[in-house]
Amino acid sequence: MVFQDGIPVSADVDPETLLIDPPYVEAKITACTKVIIAVDYSGQLCDYNALRAIAHRYDWILVTDARHSLGFPN
Numbered sequence: 001m002v003f004q005d006g007i008p009v010s011a012d013v014d015p016e017t018l019l020i021d022p023p024y025v026e027a028k029i030t031a032c033t034k035v036i037i038a039v040d041y042s043g044q045l046c047d048y049n050a051l052r053a054i055a056h057r058y059d060w061i062l063v064t065d066a067r068h069s070l071g072f073p074n
Contacts, residue, residue, distance in 0.1 A: 007032070018042065022050035033058070039065040 012024040020038050036055050038046040048064070055062040 006034075009033075017044055019044055019046045020051070022047055022054060025051065025054055029058070033060065035061045035063060037063045037065060039067070040069040042068060045069070 009028050009030075011020055011028050013019055014021040018041050020036075025036060036051055038048070038051050040046055046064075048062075051062055054060070
């Protein structure tokens with residue numbers, strides 16, 4: 001992303017799940033926002049229904065990083 005002149009902005013996580021928290025994503029919106037990158041962690045999936053709704057509302061791309069999902073070989 002940085003190689004494409006993008007500036008990554010971190011959103012807070014839900015303290016119980018340690019996954020990206022959709023309300024925090026919306027709080028970080030700027031005119032330059034184009035992509036949401038969600039990272040599954042510790043076998044838990046992000047709230048993709050909420051993230052997909054946000055991405056759709058703003059016509060953004062939603063990228064899933066499933067590196068820490070269950071079943072991924074190390």
